Amino acid sequence: MRQASLNFLIPLSGLCAALWLPAALAHPQPATSPEDDGIQFMPEVAVEGRATSLSGIADSASQGIVGQPEFRYRPLSRVGELVEVVPGTLATQHSGSGKANQFFLRGFNLDHGTDFTTSLDGIPLNMPSHAHGQGYLDLNSVIPELVDTVEFGKGPYHADVGDFSSAGYARIHSLHRLQQGFANFTGGEYDYYRGVAAQSSRLGPGDLLYGGEVNFFEGPWQQPENLNKYNGLVRYTVDQDDYGLAIDAKAYHSTWRATNQIPARAVETGRLGLYDTWDPSDGGDTHRYSLGLNGWNRGDGYRRSASAYAVYSDLDLYSNFTGFLDDPVNGDQIQQQERRWIGGGQAGQTWFSQWFGLDVDNTLGVQVRHDRLDGLGLSHTRDRQRLSRRTLHDLDETTFGFFLRNQARWLSWFRTVAGVRSDSFVFDVADRLDPRNSGSRSTSLVTPKLSLIFGPWHDSEIFINLGYGFHSNDARGVTQHFDTDGNPLSPVSPVAKTRGAEIGLRSEYFRGINSTLAFWWLQSGQELVFVGDAGTTEPTGRSERYGVEWTNYLKPLDWLTLDADLAFTTARYADEPDRANYIPNSVGRVISAGATAELPHDLYVSLRLRHFGQVPLNEIRSATLGDTTLVNLGAGYRYHSFRVQADVLNLLDSRQNDIAYYYTSRLSDEPAAGVDGILKHPVMPRMVRLTAGLNF
Secondary structure, X not given: XXXXXXXXXXXXXXXXXXXXXXXXXOOOOOOOOOOOOOOOOOOOOOOEOEOOOOOOOOOOOOOEEEEHHHHOOOOOOOHHHHHHHOOOOEEEOOOOOOOOOEEEEOOEEOOOOOOEEEEEOOEEOOEOOOOOOOOEOOOOOOOHHHEEEEEEEEOOOOOOOOOOOOOEEEEEEEOOOOOOOEEEEEEEOOOEEEEEEEEEEEEOOEEEEEEEEEEEEOOOOOOOOOEEEEEEEEEEEEEOOOEEEXXXXXXXXXXXXXXXXXXXXHHHOOOOOOOOOOOOOOEEEEEEEEEEEEEEEXXXXXXXXXXXXXXXXXXXEEEOOOEOOOOOOOOOOEEEEEEEEEEEEEEEEEEEEEEOOEEEEEXXXXXXXXXXXXXXXXXXXXXXXXXXXXEEEEXXXXXXXXXXXXXXXXXXXXXXXXXXXXXXXXXXXEEOOOHHHOEEEEEEEEEEEEEEEEEEEOOEEEEEEEEXXXXXXXXXXXXXXXOOOOOEOXXXXXXXXXXXXXXXXXXXXXXXXXXXXEEEEEEEOOOEEEEOOOOEEEEOOXXXXXXXXXXXXXXXXXXXXXXXXXXXXXXXXXXXXXXOOEOOOOXXXXXXXXXXXXXXXXXXXEEEEEEEEOOEOOOOOOOEOOOEEEEEEEEEEEEOOEEEEEEEEOOOOOOOEEEEEEEEEEOOOOOOOOEEEEEEEEOOOOEEEEEEEEEO
């Protein structure tokens, strides 16, 4: 089985090259356009952040583009918050800065990315069959200052995105060039230090962009975080009138000590402080190296693009989520470990034509990806020393995706977007501890999509969206017939299917105001729930979600920008409607708002609010996370090439929860059966950070 999978890598690499070569002479869009990698359907637009007009362009009310205008002055406490520019999205943290964030969107506890797919310059960031969680999405390899745009969409209505996209997707695009090089240094409380520098220059027919970042942080925790983070990027872009090519290389490395969630009962009795830990050796070490090639070109009546990529990543993660529940002597620390190689690519072409007098666009695309994992393991450890292995696997996972998209304008006020995807998965698993769980399995599915768009009337459009989606499941569960105690199991389905619908309104009727309103519904054939003693998730029954989102972007004056986004969601299990059926950790209310003022004399001020609540922690809702409200303030001054900025994070010094769970855990002197209760991780206290910057 393994030999067959390894032999497959040769034709896979050839296919990626074949997909890319026809478009090797292709067009890298200007730095203000999102069309610089992957397969795109939006016509060229001058991107101005959320001020960009998408009238007559977007396929749904919940689709959009965010650019540097939204990043430039936004106070960020962590890079994962970059995804919060997608309205209604939350990024929290429960286990150290070097680990992937916990994401929430549309009533999904996305864990670390299970139903929200994200790419960086055409390279997918989500990782299937990951040591810690399915679809693991780590944004720490992104340097915010070098992000040009974030293109996003929600719901399973978009034919060009497949696995992990039921709740939504985001495409992050890096800058091609800088108007000026820069160097920034930030220092702050709790030994926070960060330096970032970048420059671009003309090299031959293209532009060479290069930059790097270092970040150190101890944090407010009793056990210092000791974060050591390093990031680097080199990107070369050729930009001609109708063709172009981009090559980029990225490297990321991080080590840290983690303070995980702790029992609320221990905090309430004073046994542990709010920022204490019960296992000071928790933490991790991770690397990610990637090489990507993107090509695109256009001509009369067509546009094509293609990309290929190669990635190496690894992770050693140590966590103790249950204290002394399983092992009263050594504690319950676990090690989750993997080494991963990824190769893949995609290609697509759009033809513009007329059918019976109608303007029609047809797009055909293909996507392929292969993940090879060695030493994918779960071990019981103490102080990072292995006591026993629980699982150990090698596996190969291959995905093929084909899609067809048709857009037709039937009337001046009515157009349709119809699409269909075909996705195939091949799993090849070698269980090194129990060969009975080794095996191969494959599956395929077809997911249709349909959007009806009415308008524009008075710069307003109405959208009706329908579609099917899915996320793949962990390959280990797909072939597993026995648990670690030898008890028989039924393998899980290779994929969890979803279907959804949305009715939305997008309006730009009032000058300077972009507003959207969307009512949506989504049904999932399978839910994933956090399991504390394994530090991962397990599948449960069907679920349904529905909600409303209202987003607003306003620029009443040239120097003032306002935004306000509200999202309200109901999430329930669907299999047993007569019993209490709340979905644990589904976020029912998300509110974010901000104001940015660019004042005279080169002064600027940014104020942002983030609020979330209505979060049940168990199915009967006897335990909840509570409401969390954070306010961040940033202010700065520019003088020629110099800039100084002060950020006050958590301005009101909230002590509320960043995240919380409800499960069984045990302190060292508690009953052997443990105690059911809330385990929580607080937001970080108020922190002041000062930045000095120089342009050159």
